[in-house]
Amino acid sequence: MSKLTERQKAFADYYIMSLNATQSAIKAGYSENCAREIGYENLTKPHIKSYVEDRLKALDQVRIMQMNEALIRLSEKARGESFEEIVTVTQLGEVVKAEKRISEKDQLKALELMGKYHKLFTDKVDANIQTQVIFEGESDLED
Known part of the structure; x- marks a missing residue:
């Protein structure tokens, strides 16, 4: 995996907090004029995308009760x-x-x-179901 530059890491960290690529690019120091394009481009780069996904998974493990x-x-x-x-x-x-x-x-x-x-309260249900299939155009009277 390629190493992230300081600006890419800052972008990714801001993105993890806000989930807004444009604002994250601006906060990371990219030009406001091209922040939207750079934000999108950064999210398509495999090493940045992988970093973001790994960090989000780690955060989920902390936030979600096991x-x-x-x-x-x-x-x-x-x-x-x-x-x-x-x-x-x-x-x-x-x-x-x-x-x-x-x-x-x-x-x-x-x-x-x-x-x-612990499945202490499971009810045992005896279901005896009979079904009859009748195809369209057929009847019981025909032999």
């Missing part, structure tokens, strides 16, 4: 180990923050979701 994290958070809620912050204002105008355990309703919902994940 399965294990979701299961850990659900488990904490189901066990009642999760707290929520309660904010109240006194008559004197003071803000008071307190923590309280999540409600039993929220714990039950977490338990239900964990049960679904």
